[in-house]
Amino acid sequence: MYRLFAAPNSYAMVAHSVLEELGVAYELAWVEIFTDKPDPAFLAASPHARVPALVHEHGTLYEAGAIALYLAERHPEAGLTIPVGDPERGRFLQWLSYLASTLQPDVMIQFHPEIYAIDADDQAKLQQASMKRLGRVLEILDEALEPGPYFFADRLTVCDFVLGMQATWPEVYPRSIDDYPNLKRLVVKVTERPSVRRVLDQHGLDKVAGS
Ligand SMILES: N[C@@H](CCC(=O)N[C@@H](CS)C(=O)NCC(=O)O)C(=O)O
Structure with a gap:
C-alpha cells in the first residue's frame, strides 16, 4: 500500500x-x-x-x-514505461528529464517568483524573461507531440502524465494553450481519462487549460 x-x-x-x-x-x-x-x-x-x-x-x-x-x-x-532495451528508451528518458529540468523551472517561476527574486520589480522581470523561454519550451514540446496524440504516438507513458498535469495550468502559456494544438490535444486526451478526472475532482479543478 x-x-x-x-x-x-x-x-x-x-x-x-x-x-x-x-x-x-x-x-x-x-x-x-x-x-x-x-x-x-x-x-x-x-x-x-x-x-x-x-x-x-x-x-x-x-x-x-x-x-x-x-x-x-x-x-x-x-505499460506506462518504456523498458530498457526498447529502441524508444533513450527518447523516453530525454523527455522525462526535459519535463523535470527544462520545463518545470520556468513553470515554477510563473507561480512562485518570490522564491527566486526578492524585489517585486525583479520578480516581474524574471517572470517576463521566463515566460519568453517557456514559449520556446512549449513550442518544442508541441513539435515533439507530432503525430501524437502522446509523446510515443498511441503508446501512453508517464511522460504524458508528467506533461499533461502541469499543462492543465493556464498560467504557463504566454497567451493560450490554443497556440499549441498538439499539446492541447494531449491535455484533452489525458484529462478525459477516468483516472485523471478522479484526480482533478479531488484537487478541486473543474476547469483546466484546453477544456
Ligand atoms: N521538483 C519537485 C517540485 C515539487 C514542488 O515544488 N512542489 C510544490 C507544489 S507544486 C511545493 O510543494 N512547494 C512547497 C515549497 O516549495 O515549500 C517535483 O517535481 O516534485
Whole structure:
C-alpha cells in the first residue's frame, strides 16, 4: 500500500494520476505546504517539504518525475514505461528529464517568483524573461507531440502524465494553450481519462487549460 503526500492543484497531481491510472492501493495524505511547521511524517519523506512525496514498502521518494517512473516500473503490466532495451528508451528518458529540468523551472517561476527574486520589480522581470523561454519550451514540446496524440504516438507513458498535469495550468502559456494544438490535444486526451478526472475532482479543478 502506497501513501502519497499531496497538496491540492500541485505537482502532486502527477504522482496522484499515475497511482489512479495504475489502479493500485494507496492512501492520500493531504499536507500543508509553504508552512513553517510541516507535518513531521511529510518532512521525513520530503526534506524540502515539497509535494509529491511517496511512501512505499521499501522507503520514501520525492520528485514527481522519479515517483512516476518508479511506479510505472513497479507495475510494468500497465505499460506506462518504456523498458530498457526498447529502441524508444533513450527518447523516453530525454523527455522525462526535459519535463523535470527544462520545463518545470520556468513553470515554477510563473507561480512562485518570490522564491527566486526578492524585489517585486525583479520578480516581474524574471517572470517576463521566463515566460519568453517557456514559449520556446512549449513550442518544442508541441513539435515533439507530432503525430501524437502522446509523446510515443498511441503508446501512453508517464511522460504524458508528467506533461499533461502541469499543462492543465493556464498560467504557463504566454497567451493560450490554443497556440499549441498538439499539446492541447494531449491535455484533452489525458484529462478525459477516468483516472485523471478522479484526480482533478479531488484537487478541486473543474476547469483546466484546453477544456
Ligand atoms: N521538483 C519537485 C517540485 C515539487 C514542488 O515544488 N512542489 C510544490 C507544489 S507544486 C511545493 O510543494 N512547494 C512547497 C515549497 O516549495 O515549500 C517535483 O517535481 O516534485
